[in-house]
Structures are given as C-alpha cells and as structure tokens.
Amino acid sequence: MNSFFKILFLFFLIPGLSHAQTFDKSKEMQRIAYSAKEGVEIFAEATNGQWCDDIPAIKIFAQNNNVFEAEQLSKLTTKLGIVLEHDCPQAGQIILDGYANNSLVFQGAASKIERWKAEKGALKIKIRQLQANTVRQTTTDFDIHHWTPPADKQKIEAHIDSSALEYRLYSKTKTCSILYTTDKPAYLMNKWTITVGNNSCSENLVYGRAEVSVFNEKGNFVETLDGYFTEGRFTGRKNLNVVLLNRYGQGKETQAISYLIDTDPELKIHYVGFLKAPYNAKSGKYAHWQGCSPFTIAAVTENESLFLDKQITENIIHAAQSYADIVCNGVTNMNFFATTVPQNIPGMDIPDSSNNEDKTDLIFSAQLTRKPGKNWQIISDTQQNLAKYRELEHKNEELREHQLMMADYNELLKTDYLGRLAYLIGEERIDNLQAMTIASKITQRPIPVNLLVRIQSAGIKTAVADWPITFEIEETSGLIIRTGWHLISGFLDFDNKKNTISFKLNSATVCDQDACAEVSDLTSLIRRRFEKPNWKPWREE
Amino acid sequence: MTKTMWIAVVILFLLFTGCGIFIFILQQEETEQVSQHFLVKNRIQNNISFQQTGMSLTDELNVKKATIKLNYLPNFNIEIDEIDIHSYTEIQHIASELNMTMHHVRFSLLNLIHSLKIDNDDIIFNLSDFSPANDLWNKPLYALLLAGADQIDATINIKYNYAPLARDMSLQITIDDNYIGRLFVHFKFDDITNAKQGRLLIALKNMLQKNVFEKELSSFLKNTVVTYFDINYVNNGLIDGYKKYVDSLYLRLPGQNSKSELSENTIQGIVKYMLLTNAHRDHNTELINEVAYFIKNPNEITIQSKSGKSINLSSLSGDLKRQLTDFLLKMNVSITTKKSAK
Numbered sequence: 001m002n003s004f005f006k007i008l009f010l011f012f013l014i015p016g017l018s019h020a021q022t023f024d025k026s027k028e029m030q031r032i033a034y035s036a037k038e039g040v041e042i043f044a045e046a047t048n049g050q051w052c053d054d055i056p057a058i059k060i061f062a063q064n065n066n067v068f069e070a071e072q073l074s075k076l077t078t079k080l081g082i083v084l085e086h087d088c089p090q091a092g093q094i095i096l097d098g099y100a101n102n103s104l105v106f107q108g109a110a111s112k113i114e115r116w117k118a119e120k121g122a123l124k125i126k127i128r129q130l131q132a133n134t135v136r137q138t139t140t141d142f143d144i145h146h147w148t149p150p151a152d153k154q155k156i157e158a159h160i161d162s163s164a165l166e167y168r169l170y171s172k173t174k175t176c177s178i179l180y181t182t183d184k185p186a187y188l189m190n191k192w193t194i195t196v197g198n199n200s201c202s203e204n205l206v207y208g209r210a211e212v213s214v215f216n217e218k219g220n221f222v223e224t225l226d227g228y229f230t231e232g233r234f235t236g237r238k239n240l241n242v243v244l245l246n247r248y249g250q251g252k253e254t255q256a257i258s259y260l261i262d263t264d265p266e267l268k269i270h271y272v273g274f275l276k277a278p279y280n281a282k283s284g285k286y287a288h289w290q291g292c293s294p295f296t297i298a299a300v301t302e303n304e305s306l307f308l309d310k311q312i313t314e315n316i317i318h319a320a321q322s323y324a325d326i327v328c329n330g331v332t333n334m335n336f337f338a339t340t341v342p343q344n345i346p347g348m349d350i351p352d353s354s355n356n357e358d359k360t361d362l363i364f365s366a367q368l369t370r371k372p373g374k375n376w377q378i379i380s381d382t383q384q385n386l387a388k389y390r391e392l393e394h395k396n397e398e399l400r401e402h403q404l405m406m407a408d409y410n411e412l413l414k415t416d417y418l419g420r421l422a423y424l425i426g427e428e429r430i431d432n433l434q435a436m437t438i439a440s441k442i443t444q445r446p447i448p449v450n451l452l453v454r455i456q457s458a459g460i461k462t463a464v465a466d467w468p469i470t471f472e473i474e475e476t477s478g479l480i481i482r483t484g485w486h487l488i489s490g491f492l493d494f495d496n497k498k499n500t501i502s503f504k505l506n507s508a509t510v511c512d513q514d515a516c517a518e519v520s521d522l523t524s525l526i527r528r529r530f531e532k533p534n535w536k537p538w539r540e541e
Numbered sequence: 542m543t544k545t546m547w548i549a550v551v552i553l554f555l556l557f558t559g560c561g562i563f564i565f566i567l568q569q570e571e572t573e574q575v576s577q578h579f580l581v582k583n584r585i586q587n588n589i590s591f592q593q594t595g596m597s598l599t600d601e602l603n604v605k606k607a608t609i610k611l612n613y614l615p616n617f618n619i620e621i622d623e624i625d626i627h628s629y630t631e632i633q634h635i636a637s638e639l640n641m642t643m644h645h646v647r648f649s650l651l652n653l654i655h656s657l658k659i660d661n662d663d664i665i666f667n668l669s670d671f672s673p674a675n676d677l678w679n680k681p682l683y684a685l686l687l688a689g690a691d692q693i694d695a696t697i698n699i700k701y702n703y704a705p706l707a708r709d710m711s712l713q714i715t716i717d718d719n720y721i722g723r724l725f726v727h728f729k730f731d732d733i734t735n736a737k738q739g740r741l742l743i744a745l746k747n748m749l750q751k752n753v754f755e756k757e758l759s760s761f762l763k764n765t766v767v768t769y770f771d772i773n774y775v776n777n778g779l780i781d782g783y784k785k786y787v788d789s790l791y792l793r794l795p796g797q798n799s800k801s802e803l804s805e806n807t808i809q810g811i812v813k814y815m816l817l818t819n820a821h822r823d824h825n826t827e828l829i830n831e832v833a834y835f836i837k838n839p840n841e842i843t844i845q846s847k848s849g850k851s852i853n854l855s856s857l858s859g860d861l862k863r864q865l866t867d868f869l870l871k872m873n874v875s876i877t878t879k880k881s882a883k
Contacts (some may be wrong), residue, residue, distance in 0.1 A: 071633070180809060216687040242704070243683065257724075417792065418792075429669065431669055432668075432789055432790050433685060433789060434785070434786050434789050435667065435668040435669055435671060435687060435790075436665075436669070438668055438686050438687065438691075439664055439669075440669045441651060441663070441666045441691070442651055442654050442655070442661075442664050442686075443664060445661070454790065467794075467795070468789040469789075514794060515792055515794055
C-alpha cells in the first residue's frame with residue numbers, strides 16, 4: 001500500500017474510533033479524522049452529538065504551521081472531502097479553523113464545488129453561523145441612520161456635501177467631465193476646462209485609465225492628471241473600482257470621501273472605506289484621492305452586541321483584513337472602526353483630534369499593523385471597544401439600580417399593606433377618606449389625598465366610586481377609563497353648605513386585583529415600579 | 542250669686558293675681574341674686590352666664606339659656622337651653638348634695654378644634670396618623686370626629702353626694718346624646734376628706750378657667766378608695782360610626798368581616814394579659830367575650846363592680862392600660878351586654 005492509501009486508510013477507519021470531546025461550555029467537538037504521521041487531528045463542531053450539517057465547522061489541530069501552507073492544506077482538505085462525502089453527504093461547504101500548537105493560525109473555508117480546495121478568508125459563512133442568534137435578537141431592519149446603501153450594490157450617486165471643495169470641470173465639447181478638488185473660488189472654476197486622452201466617458205464622467213489635462217480660466221495649462229479615475233475623481237495609480245458614497249468637506253487641509261466596500265445583509269453590516277485628498281501648501285493643489293496609507297475601513301452596523309463577543313469581534317476584524325488585501329494589497333497599516341453611522345468619527349472620516357469615548361456612534365476602533373507577509377496585529381493601546389465599555393457601564397448602572405431595588409424590597413418587607421400601595425404609586429401614604437373628609441371639614445380647604453377606590457362607572461369627564469363610599473370623581477380627563485380598583489390622587493374638598501365631598505382627580509393607577517392585592521407580591525411590585533419585568537431579588541436568584 | 546258677690550270674687554282674684562305676680566317678681570329677683578351670689582362666691586361669674594332664672598314647684602332653681610365659657614378658649618361656648626337644680630345643700634359651706642339636669646348642652650366639636658388653634662398640617666397629620674386602638678384614649682376629640690360625632694346635643698344629669706363626717710362621696714353622671722348614646726357612670730368613694738373634696742372642686746373650676754386640672758385631680762385621686770362603680774352605656778350610633786372608620790382604615794372589602802371586631806387571637810391575647818392580675822382564665826375569657834359581643838353587636842353594656850370590693854387607687858401601678866385592667870379585675874367586675882336580635 002502506498003503512502004496515499006495508508007493515509008486514506010487512516011481517514012476511513014479512524015472515524016469509527018472517534019469520540020466526543022468537550023470544546024467549551026456550550027459546544028462539543030467530535031473527532032472525525034486524524035493522521036499520526038502528519039501530526040494532525042480533525043474535529044467537527046457538534047450539537048447534541050450531531051456534527052453533520054450543510055456547512056460543518058471543522059477544526060484542524062496540527063503540531064506546526066506547515067500544514068496550513070496553501071498547498072499542504074489543500075491536499076489535506078481534499079482528503080477530508082472524501083471523508084465528508086462518505087460520512088456527511090449533505091455537506092456542501094466547510095468552515096475551517098486551523099490551530100498550530102493550540103493557537104489559531106488559519107481561518108478559511110472549502111467547498112465541494114471547488115473540490116474542497118481550502119481558501120483563506122471567506123469568513124461570512126462562519127460569522128453568519130456564529131452570529132445567527134445575535135442577529136436574530138436585533139429588532140431593527142437593515143437600516144443605518146442617515147444612509148442605506150442598496151443591497152444589490154448598484155451604482156449610486158455620491159452625495160456631495162455643500163462644504164466640499166469640489167468642482168465639475170468639463171471638456172470644451174461638454175462630452176466629458178471630472179470632479180476636481182481645489183480651494184479656488186467657484187466663479188473662476190466655472191471657466192476651467194479639461195482635455196481627456198486615452199479614455200471614454202461614462203455618464204459624462206471619466207472612468208478608469210485616462211490622461212486628463214486641466215486648463216484655467218485663461219486657458220493656461222495647470223496640470224495633467226495621468227492615472228485612474230473613479231466616477232470622475234482622480235485616484236492616481238490606484239485603480240479603485242468601487243461605489244463612491246459621501247463626499248465631505250472638512251476644511252482646507254483635508255478633503256474626504258467614503259465608498260462602499262461590501263454589504264453583509266446577514267450580519268447587517270455595511271463595510272465602508274474612506275479616501276482622503278490632502279492639501280499641498282507648496283503647490284497649492286490637492287493630491288489625488290488615496291485610501292491605502294493607512295487603509296481605513298468602517299463596519300457600519302446598528303448591532304452593537306456583535307462586539308460584545310471576542311470571537312465575533314475578531315471575525316469581523318478578519319473580514320476587514322480581507323478587504324484590506326482586496327482594496328489595498330500589501331498595505332501594512334489599517335484603521336478599523338465599527339460605528340452606527342458612517343460619518344463624523346475622529347480618525348475615520350474627520351481628523352483624529354478628539355476623544356472618541358464620548359462618541360455614542362462609535363462602537364469599536366483599533367489601529368492595525370503588519371509586516372510584509374505577516375499577520376495583522378492590533379497596535380497596543382489603540383483598541384477601544386466602546387460596546388463593551390458601555391455594556392460595563394450599563395451593567396454597573398443595572399447593579400446600582402438593583403441595589404436600590406433591593407433596598408426598597410427590604411424596606412417593603414417591613415411595610416404594611418397601605419405602605420405598599422403608596423409605594424406602587426410613588427407617594428408617601430394612602431389616605432383614609434373618612435379622616436381626610438374631616439380634615440377638609442375642619443380646615444375648610446381642599447386636601448391633597450391618595451385613595452384606594454373601586455370605580456363603579458368610568459367616563460371621560462367624571463367617574464363614580466362605590467368604595468369606600470359612593471362619591472363622584474371630577475376632572476378625570478380620560479385618566480379613568482375602566483371600572484374596578486384604582487389608586488387615585490387628587491384634591492378632596494368638603495362642602496359645608498351642601499354637606500357633600502368633591503374630588504378633583506390628578507392621576508390614577510389601575511389595579512389588576514381586588515383592592516390592588518397585587519402589591520402583596522413584593523417582587524412584582526418592585527418590577528412594576530422600576531419597569532423591570534424580569535427583576536429578581538437576590539434571595540430568588 | 543249677687544252682683545256684689547261677683548265683684549268681690551273679681552277683686553279677690555285680682556288681688557291674688559297681683560300678689561302672685563308680685564311674689565313671682567320677688568322670687569325671680571331673689572333667685573337671680575342667689576345665683577349670681579353663688580357664681581361670684583365661687584369666682585366663676587365670668588365663665589357662666591344665663592338669661593333667666595326661676596323656681597318651679599319641684600326644683601330649687603331653674604336657669605334658662607345658660608352659656609359656659611372657657612377662659613383659655615375665648616371663641617368657644619357651650620350653650621345650655623335649661624338647667625334644673627333639683628336640689629343643692631351645703632353643710633358648713635361645703636357642698637354636700639347636688640342634683641342637677643342640664644338640657645340640650647350644645648357645642649360643636651369642629652368649633653372646639655378651631656378654637657384650639659391647631660395648625661392645619663397638624664390636624665391633617667393627627668387624622669391621617671390616628672391609631673384606632675391607642676389614640677382612642679390619647680386623642681378622644683379626633684376619635685369622636687372619626688366616629689361621626691361632630692355636634693354634641695346632650696342632656697346631662699349630675700348627682701353628687703358628700704358626707705363630710707363619714708367621708709363618703711357618691712358621684713353619678715348621666716349623659717344622653719342623640720348620636721353618642723346614653724352613658725351612665727356611678728362611682729362611690731371612701732376616705733374623702735374635706736380637703737380632698739376641695740381639690741375636686743378646684744379641679745372642676747380649673748377646667749373652666751385654666752385648662753390645668755391634672756394636679757388637683759391627682760391630689761383628689763391619691764389614696765382615694767373606690768368602693769363601688771357602675772358604668773352603663775347604650776349605643777346610639779357612635780360605635781357603629783367608629784367601626785365604619787376602622788373598617789375603611791383597614792380596607793374592609795364587601796363580604797368581609799368587620800376589621801374592628803375582636804378576633805379569637807386578639808381575645809386570647811387580652812386574656813393572657815389579664816392573667817397577670819387575675820389567674821381565673823375562664824372568668825377573664827367570659828369578660829372579654831362580653832366586650833367582643835358588644836363590639837360586634839353594639840347595643841348596651843354594663844360594667845359593675847362586685848359589692849363589698851374596694852381598691853385604693855394609689856395601689857395601682859404601670860401604664861394606663863395596666864392600671865385600668867388591674868382596677869377592673871380587683872373590683873371583680875361583671876360585664877353584661879344586652880342580647881338583642883339586632
């Protein structure tokens with residue numbers, strides 16, 4: 001038996017000897033193959049003992065990094081594919097995590113169509129799986145404040161801010177134009193012209209490779225823009241075939257523009273890149289649009305909870321790293337942001353001059369660097385996970401509130417029924433109608449009271465109570481809309497001439513049970529008061 | 542009868558009538574003088590005023606439209622339609638007997654509170670914080686108001702007897718009001734010296750003039766021996782009013798028992814409390830059951846001491862509740878209620 005069949009033999013036989021191992025608290029892994037010779041063990045993530053799925057999650061544990069070099073890995077995954085087609089025919093793709101000495105060194109995927117050839121990146125499937133629950137928890141639609149790119153990535157017209165220093169320069173025949181950045185006044189720029197060589201215009205704007213000469217209002221030559229254009233904007237030697245979004249004017253020093261890199265409807269993330277055109281004081285001109293020094297990318301999402309999980313955060317950053325390779329191949333510096341809106345974040349699209357901790361729109365930020373051919377590393381002290389920070393603050397706030405609620409709970413344990421009724425409506429006491437009627441009789445003035453009453457008939461302007469006595473409640477203003485038990489607050493007045501009482505209503509709280517007996521349940525009482533339906537006192541936790 | 546005889550009869554009639562009128566006027570002047578003299582002698586002429594005095598065949602003195610004023614409550618008056626002094630005797634200038642009835646003794650409890658000039662916030666606080674059990678004795682005025690009595694219109698009879706030589710005193714008071722009901726209280730005291738009797742009168746006088754009477758009353762009660770007492774009360778709505786208040790305070794819902802009635806647990810608690818004075822549990826239970834019955838069916842109740850029992854009030858100690866319990870049990874009281882089909 002040659003070596004191939006030995007390995008294949010191992011792959012076919014070993015699955016029968018495989019056994020489940022604990023992966024973490026919630027997941028288990030099942031070994032589906034191993035090669036003692038290669039020093040490789042292959043596990044599949046299992047749920048309730050089942051690992052086979054349309055897209056199984058596979059983890060490869062190796063003793064060294066060599067296994068994850070492209071050629072070696074593809075050989076391995078091709079053999080793995082044979083096992084999968086035998087043991088799990090429904091699998092069409094796999095998600096791969098590669099570990100060398102228990103450190104994650106590779107993330108990628110492979111598919112049956114591609115003959116199980118391993119591909120680096122391709123993280124969306126994985127993220128989708130990991131994040132399925134998180135995404136489901138969000139109630140909002142796929143909508144980002146102020147801006148929503150189309151899901152099909154069709155070309156959209158860039159929004160140009162009124163403060164952007166940008167003018168449209170036409171060729172003399174008006175058949176072609178560019179969007180030119182300059183600080184010169186508009187009345188002059190209306191007279192500037194261009195000539196376009198080596199290019200055909202699309203929708204009246206220069207696209208792709210072109211050589212554009214710019215002439216001033218006097219017809220004098222200004223400069224030649226020789227390179228690539230995207231939607232009429234000059235990007236130098238960079239052929240950037242993307243959809244441009246918003247053009248910002250941020251003052252004379254720097255001009256900015258955003259562009260759509262990718263949209264992930266599954267995770268509800270828009271990946272947005274940013275270009276800058278810096279002003280050269282010596283030449284008095286703006287440089288071409290550039291976005292690779294550093295590469296700046298924002299994951300625009302409303303789903304802040306994505307960044308509460310370390311693994312998910314890492315996966316999103318990995319996705320950003322993949323885009324860095326696509327847009328700016330070989331780039332070594334990257335700024336990554338996660339925000340709820342794609343603008344006005346210092347360091348992202350506006351100058352990095354202020355503290356981002358106060359920015360409620362910002363979720364996460366980090367600066368990454370890498371040496372050529374090496375993995376990206378987050379520069380220490382540049383990572384800001386405001387989602388976690390806010391979560392921590394929120395938890396602290398919740399803890400403080402919990403302590404307040406516990407204090408109330410303990411106090412209420414010693415409080416009588418009337419005291420609990422008063423607590424329900426946030427008042428100091430519940431009054432006795434008879435006693436307060438006498439008080440009004442003596443003082444000859446209206447008395448502010450809180451009463452427990454049973455409403456016999458409700459109306460828009462008046463209501464009638466039949467307990468503790470029958471009396472009319474005035475000025476209800478729609479506050480009492482149903483019969484039954486209520487806690488009411490208002491002014492009680494005794495008319496000595498008519499020998500009757502009048503009650504003018506200020507507020508009313510409807511009760512569910514007879515005599516508002518729900519206050520006997522302290523937990524429910526505090527939940528209702530603090531509007532925390534799931535709160536539990538410590539003793540119940 | 543002849544014409545002359547008719548004339549004689551008419552003249553005699555006129556003569557008698559004239560004499561009658563003359564005697565009536567003289568008598569009225571005399572009674573008024575006597576009354577004023579009595580008030581001046583006791584220095585209460587500024588506290589009691591009246592419009593008219595007279596005499597009837599059976600009574601010694603009759604006073605109409607009397608007004609009682611308290612020095613410390615200038616805006617508060619007690620109006621009395623009529624006072625009948627049935628009998629009054631002094632022995633060596635010491636009042637030894639008085640039997641009087643005051644008809645329609647009228648005053649408003651609301652006016653009384655107004656006159657006390659209590660701050661409005663304090664009134665509201667006192668009423669909202671009123672404790673039905675404890676404040677019944679501490680704040681009787683508020684208790685009456687909460688029970689629904691805001692106007693008093695009572696007939697009061699006072700019978701007082703004092704034998705200086707025997708040092709015996711008997712005091713009998715009957716108050717009859719349309720809402721409060723009828724309360725009869727009869728006490729007999731022993732070992733009352735003239736000086737002690739004087740203390741009692743000073744206490745009464747101070748009630749009118751100074752609102753400070755505790756010192757004199759304490760002096761009167763010190764070492765006073767009670768040899769008999771009898772209390773009878775007929776409810777006329779007061780107890781029902783108070784029960785209604787207590788029920789509303791403790792949120793009595795339709796169909797529930799009154800919150801003011803004594804539960805079996807409460808009864809046992811009181812019986813236990815009474816055991817400290819009297820070890821006869823059954824007897825104690827009988828007494829409290831009668832009280833509980835009266836609270837449940839407020840009609841008529843009588844508390845009466847056993848003949849031959851006596852107690853020196855100075856021998857009582859503890860708080861008021863303890864003293865009262867000891868007093869009742871040591872006097873071996875019987876409690877009876879009128880069982881009715883109410």
